[in-house]
Amino acid sequence: MTTQSPLADAEFRSRLAAPHNPLRMLISPIGWRAVLYCFTSIVGGVLALLAAILGVLVLPLVTWATANAERGRLVVLGLPRLTPLPRTRVRHPWDPRGFSDGNLAVWGITVLFGLVDAIPGAALAILILGLAYTLARQLNAFRWSIDIVLVGGELAVALVIGLYVAWALAAAQAIIVDIQLRPHSELSQQVDELTVSRRNLVDVFAAERRRIEHDLHDGAQQHLVLTSMQLGEAEYALGRGDLDGARRALQAAQGSVEAATTSLRDTIRGIHPQLLTDRGLVAAVRELAGRQSLPVHVEVSGGQTPGEDVSLAVYYLVSEAFTNQARHARATTSTVRLQLADPLVLEVYDDGVGGAQVRPGHGLSGLVEWTRALGGGFWLSSPPGGPTLLRAIFPNR
Amino acid sequence: MRLLVADDAALIRAGLVGLLERAGHEVVAEAADAPELVARCSRLAATGELPDLVIADVRMPPSMTDDGLRAAVQLRDAYPELPVLMLSQYVAPAYAATLLEARASAGLGYLLKERVGRVADFLRSVELVAAGGVVVDPEVVGQLLNARRGDPVLSRLTPRELEVLSLMANGASNAQIADQLVVTQAAVAKHVANIFAKLDLGPNEDNRRVRAVLAYLNR
Numbered sequence: 259m260t261t262q263s264p265l266a267d268a269e270f271r272s273r274l275a276a277p278h279n280p281l282r283m284l285i286s287p288i289g290w291r292a293v294l295y296c297f298t299s300i301v302g303g304v305l306a307l308l309a310a311i312l313g314v315l316v317l318p319l320v321t322w323a324t325a326n327a328e329r330g331r332l333v334v335l336g337l338p339r340l341t342p343l344p345r346t347r348v349r350h351p352w353d354p355r356g357f358s359d360g361n362l363a364v365w366g367i368t369v370l371f372g373l374v375d376a377i378p379g380a381a382l383a384i385l386i387l388g389l390a391y392t393l394a395r396q397l398n399a400f401r402w403s404i405d406i407v408l409v410g411g412e413l414a415v416a417l418v419i420g421l422y423v424a425w426a427l428a429a430a431q432a433i434i435v436d437i438q439l440r441p442h443s444e445l446s447q448q449v450d451e452l453t454v455s456r457r458n459l460v461d462v463f464a465a466e467r468r469r470i471e472h473d474l475h476d477g478a479q480q481h482l483v484l485t486s487m488q489l490g491e492a493e494y495a496l497g498r499g500d501l502d503g504a505r506r507a508l509q510a511a512q513g514s515v516e517a518a519t520t521s522l523r524d525t526i527r528g529i530h531p532q533l534l535t536d537r538g539l540v541a542a543v544r545e546l547a548g549r550q551s552l553p554v555h556v557e558v559s560g561g562q563t564p565g566e567d568v569s570l571a572v573y574y575l576v577s578e579a580f581t582n583q584a585r586h587a588r589a590t591t592s593t594v595r596l597q598l599a600d601p602l603v604l605e606v607y608d609d610g611v612g613g614a615q616v617r618p619g620h621g622l623s624g625l626v627e628w629t630r631a632l633g634g635g636f637w638l639s640s641p642p643g644g645p646t647l648l649r650a651i652f653p654n655r
Numbered sequence: 656m657r658l659l660v661a662d663d664a665a666l667i668r669a670g671l672v673g674l675l676e677r678a679g680h681e682v683v684a685e686a687a688d689a690p691e692l693v694a695r696c697s698r699l700a701a702t703g704e705l706p707d708l709v710i711a712d713v714r715m716p717p718s719m720t721d722d723g724l725r726a727a728v729q730l731r732d733a734y735p736e737l738p739v740l741m742l743s744q745y746v747a748p749a750y751a752a753t754l755l756e757a758r759a760s761a762g763l764g765y766l767l768k769e770r771v772g773r774v775a776d777f778l779r780s781v782e783l784v785a786a787g788g789v790v791v792d793p794e795v796v797g798q799l800l801n802a803r804r805g806d807p808v809l810s811r812l813t814p815r816e817l818e819v820l821s822l823m824a825n826g827a828s829n830a831q832i833a834d835q836l837v838v839t840q841a842a843v844a845k846h847v848a849n850i851f852a853k854l855d856l857g858p859n860e861d862n863r864r865v866r867a868v869l870a871y872l873n874r
Contacts, residue, residue, distance in 0.1 A: 475714075479744055480664045486772030487670045491677070494774040503677075 270436065273336050274429045280418045287336070289421035292428035295334045296375045299431060302327060303372010306365055318356025324368050325361035328435050329443070335432055340443035341450075360438035367438070371431045378427070382420040389413040459631055462624035473528060477521030485514040531573060539569040543576050543594060550580050552592050552608075560598035568652045571628050572596070572604050578621045579606040579648050582614055587646060601634070602654040605647060612644035656785055657704070659695060661686035661711040661723065662742070671710065671771065678778050689715050689722035696730055696737070705737055708762070708785040713743035713750065724750055731761070738762030740784045742771065746792050748799050752873050755866065764790040764826075783826055789865035790826035797821065799872040811853050819846040824868045 276288055283289045302324075309320045329340040343359055393409045488511035495503035526532075534542040540558050547554035564572065576594060583589055587610025597603040616622045616638055626636045634652035658680050662668040665687070672682045683706055684699060686692040692711055699705055709730065715723040727739045731754075738761045741754065751765045762784035770792065771777045780790045800821060803809055812820065815836075822832045829847065833840045847864075856867045 472719075475744060476664070480667055483744070483768045483771070484666055484670050486769045487667075487674060487774075490772040490774035490777070491674055494678075497775070 270337065274432065276422070276425045276429075280422075283418055283421050283425075284414075289425055291335050292425040293421065295331070295428040295432070296379060296424045298331060298334060299368070299371050299375045299428070300379060301372075302331070303369050303375070306368045306372065310365070310369075316351035318353055318361075319351040320356075321361040321365040322356035325359075325364040325439065328364050328368060329439060332432060332435065335428060337432065337436075340436075340439050341446045343442045343446045343449075359442040363438050364435055367431065367434050371427065375427050378423050382416065382423065386413065386416050386420060389416055455627060455630060458627040462627050465624055470525065470529060473521075473525040477525055478518045481514045481518035481521060485511050485518065488514060530570075534569060534573055539564060539572060540596065540598075542569075542573055543596065546573070546577055546580060547594060550584065550592070552583060552589060554580075555591070555593045557593065557595045558598065559596070562598045562600060562602070562654055564598065564602050564652070564654050567632060568602060568634075568654060571625065571632055571634075571652065572602070572650070575604060575625050575629070575648070575650055576606060578625055581621065583608050583610060583646075586614065587611060587644070589644075589646075598654070600654040601651040604650045604652075607645060607647050609645045611642075612640045612646050613642045614638060614640035614646050614648075656680045656707040656781070657683045658781075659684045659686070659692070659699070659706040659709045659711075661689075661692040661695075661709070661715065661726075663687050663712065663715045667712075667768075674771070674774065675710075675781075678774075680781075686711075687715075688717060689726040690717070692723070692726045693729060696734070700734060705734060708738045708740060708781060710740045710742065710781070712768075713741055721750065724753060728753060728756075731763075736761050738764075738784050738787065740764035740766065740781065740790070742766055742768045744768050746794050746798075748795050748802070748873065751791055751795050751869070755869060755873070760787075762787040762789065765795065766790065766792045767794055780826065788826055789869070791824055791865065791869060793821060793825050796824040796872070799824075799869075803872060808854060812850060816846050816850050816853075819843060820850055820868060823847065823850075824865055824872070826865050 274288070277283050277286050306320070306324045309324075310317060313320050326342060329342060333339050349355075389409055389412055393406065393413055396403075396406050396409065488507045492504045492507035492511065495501075495507055531542050533545050540556075544556050547556050579594075580592075583592055587608050589608035589610030592606070592608040595603070595605040595607070614622075616626055616636075622638075629636045629650050629652065632652055634650055637649045638647075639649075640646040658675060660668060660672055660675070660682050662671065668685060668687070672685065675682055683704070684695040686695050692709070692715075696705070696709065709727070711723045711727055713721050713723045715726075724741060727741055730737055731739060739754075740762075741750075741764065743750070743765070744767070746765065746767050754763055754765055764780055764784040766777075766780060770780070783790055800809070800817065809817075818836060819832055822835060827835070829840050829843045833843045836843070851864075851867075854868075854871055856871060
């Protein structure tokens with residue numbers, strides 16, 4: 259289920275790439291990073307082997323710890339640390355889950371590379387140290403000869419070869435570790451992202467309920483309370499024989515009931531627009547556009563009717579875009595472009611003052627979450643001074 | 656009477672003010688949010704012209720939660736002699752308890768907003784609270800009684816006594832209870848005496864008995 263994106267692979271390769279010019283290898287960070295990585299590989303490999311021999315009864319814990327160390331050790335090469343899967347956390351030292359998620363294989367790689375790295379590592383270290391010692395002695399003796407140039411040249415060649423060998427071994431190990439561990443790591447990141455987005459969606463629902471409660475409280479309920487007061491007054495006036503007063507109160511009550519009905523209708527439209535159900539997205543968006551004080555052009559292309567969930571999300575995005583335009587944009591014209599294909603593309607454009615943002619807890623941020631929950635994407639471009647372009651795409655199957 | 660009316664909904668505030676003025680009261684100040692309510696009260700208090708009654712909405716700006724209620728508690732602490740009648744779109748015993756906790760002994764009312772529609776009753780409640788009485792919405796009393804279902808003491812009350820109890824908690828006088836239940840005042844007095852005996856509450860005058868009953872139910 260996990261796919262490695264080509265971009266991530268390209269990024270990975272470019273960070274591991276070594277310069278082709280041998281002289282530049284001497285000053286390039288990747289060569290020296292590789293030396294450090296190989297040195298830690300040798301230490302880590304020997305430790306992993308010793309730990310496995312001494313702690314054979316807690317082998318799952320050893321492989322789990324080894325893999326964790328390897329995830330972090332990629333940082334030495336300038337690569338990002340890999341996140342472990344939550345479930346790979348072992349509960350007790352012999353928990354067999356310590357072997358899973360590539361841990362056992364990575365332990366093997368660590369030991370293997372630790373031993374393999376040690377051979378050329380030791381040979382090159384002896385050679386380079388020997389040459390450096392000779393060179394230092396000759397320099398100390400102040401006997402200038404061709405030997406100094408020769409030894410210096412040999413040292414430089416040995417260093418370059420050492421760096422390339424270290425680079426090759428380090429890159430090989432890093433690539434194998436990455437292949438083993440990255441799928442689990444990406445799964446772990448997806449789980450984290452899903453957890454966050456699910457929590458955000460719950461916030462969206464809670465905010466929506468608060469909005470409806472506010473709408474009802476400030477709208478219909480106020481008018482109904484007022485109606486009740488006016489009817490009470492009519493009765494009170496009748497009781498005193500004040501017919502004119504009673505008539506005035508009754509007329510006022512009728513006005514209040516009408517206001518309550520209008521307000522209820524607005525609230526209901528805010529919950530689920532009737533037209534959207536009956537006539538579909540295009541008709542509902544056109545009706546919404548027609549109710550704006552700003553002239554709105556609606557351009558529709560394609561004819562692939564979206565599903566109910568996508569329709570509702572698109573409708574609310576358009577509605578929220580209009581609300582923001584009316585409140586902040588000071589625009590003179592607005593355009594809604596709706597491309598009914600797969601994917602469905604929505605664009606809302608206005609020539610206003612710009613500066614629109616997706617702020618957490620505000621209307622648009624909830625709709626962005628909603629869009630993502632439907633597998634879609636959202637972009638907002640609104641530089642100060644305008645114009646503002648909101649763009650959303652939805653899978654439409 | 657001189658009244659102060661606080662409600663953030665301009666429509667309702669105007670309706671309320673109109674109704675009270677047509678009933679012969681004078682509205683000396685209006686407020687649209689909780690801080691304004693407190694400010695107007697202290698300004699009136701400074702000149703020694705504290706209103707006879709404050710009528711305020713529970714839910715008001717700035718936070719649109721129970722700001723009005725908290726302002727009322729603050730006012731009762733500052734001016735113990737100031738009667739307060741709270742109106743709300745939604746009532747709950749917890750809010751009533753908050754109001755009753757304040758150490759003030761002046762009149763106190765807590766009613767659903769739509770009770771204003773029963774104009775004659777509402778005006779009577781206004782008078783009652785201004786005179787130092789306690790009026791609590793039947794809805795609150797119902798919720799309190801409901802929460803204490805199965806209480807061994809309350810279950811000793813007869814259905815009729817329970818009816819009398821809730822009317823009493825609403826602030827009705829013996830005469831009004833007799834009127835509503837279509838019985839004689841003497842019968843009501845007997846029920847009331849029985850209730851107080853069964854609940855182990857001392858004998859109480861009219862204005863204090865509502866507090867006693869509510870305190871019992873809130874226990």
